[in-house]
Structures are given as structure tokens and as C-alpha cells.
Amino acid sequence: MLGVLYFHQQGNAAEKLAMDGGIGQGKKGEKGECCESLVGVKMSAELMELASMDWTNTEHMMGTTIMATAFDGGVVMGADSRTTTGSYIANRVSDKITPITDKVWCCRSGSAADTQAISDYVRLYTAQHAIELGQEPRVKTVANLFREICYSNKANLMAGIICAGWDQFSGGQVYNITLGGSCVQQPFSIGGSGSTYIYGYCDSNFRENMTRDECVEFVKHALALAMARDGSSGGVIRMVIIDSSGVQKVFIPGDKLPMAWQG
Amino acid sequence: MSILEYNGGCVVAMAGKECVAIAADRRLGIQLQTLACDANRVFRMHDKLFLGLTGLMTDITSLHNSFDFKLNMYSMREGRLMSPQTFSSLVASTLYEKRFGPYFSEPVIAGLNKDNTPFLCAMDLLGAAAYADDFVVSGTCAESLFGTCETFYRPDLGPDDLFETISQAMLSALDRDCISGWGVTVHIITPEGVTAKSLKARMD
Secondary structure, three states, X not given: OOEEXXXXXXXXXXXXOOEOOOEOOOOOOOOOOOOOOEEEEEEOHHHHHHHOOHHHOOOOEEOOOEEEEEEOOEEEEEEOOOEEEOOEEEEOOOOOEEXXXXXXXXXXXXXXXXXXXXXXXXXXXXXXXXXXXXOOOOHHXXXXXXXXXXXXXXXXXXEEEEEEEXXXXXXXXXXXXXXXXXXXXXXEEEEOHHHHHHHHHHHHHOOOOOOHHXXXXXXXXXXXXXXXXXXXXXXXXXXXXXXXXXXXXXXXXXXXXXXXXXX | OOHHHOOOOEEEEEEOOOOEEEEEEOOEEEOOEEXXXXXXXXXXXXXXXXXXXXXXXXXXXXXXXXHHHHHHHHXXXXXXXXXXXXXHHHHHHHHHHOOOOOOOEEEEEEEEOOOOOEEEEEEOOOOOEEEEOOEEEEEOOHHHHHHHHHHHOOOOXXXXXXXXXXXXXXXXXXXXXXOOOOOEEEEEXXXXXXXXXXXXXXXX
């Protein structure tokens, strides 16, 4: 891809006017229009790339590590807190676990804008559904709504969502909705770019029928390991624990993270 | 992601009163994956001259080896240590030699002149040198480092205050960069000698 750098010549001074992509307007001449002498210089793709301002036209991504584990009577959900624009950390304390209903929440990964829009839509549809249903909606229903939106719009979206919560019929459940729009229920689920580093840890440390506290420790250690290895995960650990009695939020600051081998 | 951001990393150097400090992070990664937390980016050329290199790690290693060799040959022929000014010219010409197929590395040179006045210099990957009397920065979070250094810097700091200042500037900037961090080393160079310190930084 060839880029073009324009140089605006005012007498002997050359100033950068605009770059490929049209960032900025550049200086106007005295009569209010662009000065006549414009010299275009074609540059190679590599040098163009070196000169481009990524942060002005890169969308916010949540590189992320997200996780949810079900226990008898509820779920433990956890996430890191890093939102990036390219390699710049746009928000280092973001909250990636958002409520859909009182007892059904979701962890968001992928494009920040996409997941915010999707979860807003799902919250709306779920609220409307709950009015008709006359009861608290089931976790499976909310997960299905996520799946419907993610699958139908898969060409335009980049969203990996873990939907988890508690309902009176099936207790604690965790549903993983992947990039392509598949929805699968799992006893525990990991997602986001940082999850690739902890598949081994999770597979070897997960046990069936863990207690609530064991689940909390499992999620905490897994997230800390992913945050140490993945550049796009980091910051603080936020956790949300949902059971029949309500919701408890846990916050673990950066200096209290469990430390592993620092290679 | 550009080739200069492939491995990540950053270096900053600051001048004080008859001392300089140079700090660098310790992360080595492949794009967003972290491989090691003990990478070296700052190299001692001699007791009063330090070179910090950012960018592609393989080019950092190659350049460091090349400059070590050239410095050794110079001291053997001349019978004296190379001055910082001369060294910066050497670095600039080595980089410009490869003008149309450059080393993907942006160096920072920090040293003390013969009269113990501080010497700071930063270059781009083609060897364009910029001299400063306060601070110089390089790396993936250079923009953040400019901000923090501009805020925290004061002229004529002693070695201890300089260490505090450069550490805070570095740590704050690292918090905003995904591909730098995982530890920091700081070298403080004074006429009496060099002190090396490690900072406890966020490991994410």
C-alpha cells in the first residue's frame, strides 16, 4: 500500500500538510484557500507505516482475558481491565463485566464499541422479554440473544462474549459466545487474547464441584498468569460473583495480584 | 504493528548536575506475547558512556556487538577512551551507512564529558541525532515518556533526586504501554562511578 505525504511549501519552509488517510487539514494560504505549491512525494509502504499515527485511526480493542466458572448455586466471573488503541493503553481500569439483568452478567472481549453496542441491545431485548415473561429471565435466554446478534452480524462484528449468571431453574450457568456466533455452555470458560496462555493451567487446575471460594482462587490465579504473559491484558482484576442471594463485586489492585515465576 | 514495535521496549536518559541517568524496561516480546523479563537494552561502553537501544532486539544485539568492536579498536589505536561526542558521530554514521535498508533501532546515548558535564543524544533509525541538555527518550512509549519527563524534570538534580525523577517518569509512562514494562533497570553515572538499580514495576 503506497502512502502519499504532501509537503506544503511556504517560501523555503516545508511543512507536513496531510497524510494518507486525511488526518488534519493543513495550513491555509492568506486568501483562505490552500496554497498553490503542493509537492506530492510517494513513499514506500514501510516508511509510510513508520510515519503513520496509528492511534488516530485505530479502534479501541479489549485485548483482554475474561473468564467465568460455575459452582453449585452460582457463578464467578472475572476479567482484566486493559483497553488498548494499538499499543497505547486507552483505559487501564476499564470494567469489562457488565450487567444484563440483576443475576445475568456478561464478560466482553474484542472491539470495545461492538461489545458495548451488543450488550446494550441484549439488555433492551431481555428487559422487554422479562416484562412479558413475568419472571426473571433465564441465563440460557440471554445467551441466546447474544448468539442471535453475533451470528447474524458476524461479518461486521468482532466480539467474544462470556454470558453467565444464576436463574431459579438451572442454577449457575456459563455460556461462551465466540467470534463466529456459536454459543456453547461449559462448566468454566475462558476468552480473549490472553486466554491462549492459560488453557494448560485451567485444564490442569479445574475440578468438578469446586466451592465458591475455590472458584474465586481459580479465576484469580488464571487471570494473573494471563495478564503477566499477554501484552493486551493487564491492570487490575475485577470479579463478579452471582448467586441466588445477589451479586458481590471483588476488586484486586495490581500490587495485590498473585505472583508467579518472573522469568 | 510496525517493525519497530515488534519486540517492544523503551529507554529514557536524563541529565543532572555532573551526573546522568539512563533507564530501560526489561520486556522482550513477540508482538503482544511476552517472552522474557530480563532483556538488556542498556550497554556500558565505558565507565562514562552508556548506550541504550530500542526497537528490534536482533538489531539491538547486532549494533551493540558492532559498537563494542569499534570502541575496542579505537581504544587500542588511540590509547584513550572515546568521548561521548565522538561516539555519537560513530553511531550516526553506522546507522546512515544503511540508509536504504536500515537497522530498526533508535539509540539513546548518555555519558559524561571530560569535564564531567552531562552529554545526552537521541537518534532515529537512520542516524539523525538530536542533542538535549535535559532528557532524551526512545521506544514504543516515547510519546508518553516525553509527557512524563517534561512534567517531572528539573535542572541540576543530584544523583539521588535524578534517580527518583527518572524512575517516576519511566514507571508512569510504562503503565500506558502494552508492549513495554515487566521491570526497569536504572544506571546512574557519576564521576565517582556507576550505580545500577532495578525497579519493582507492574508485571503486566
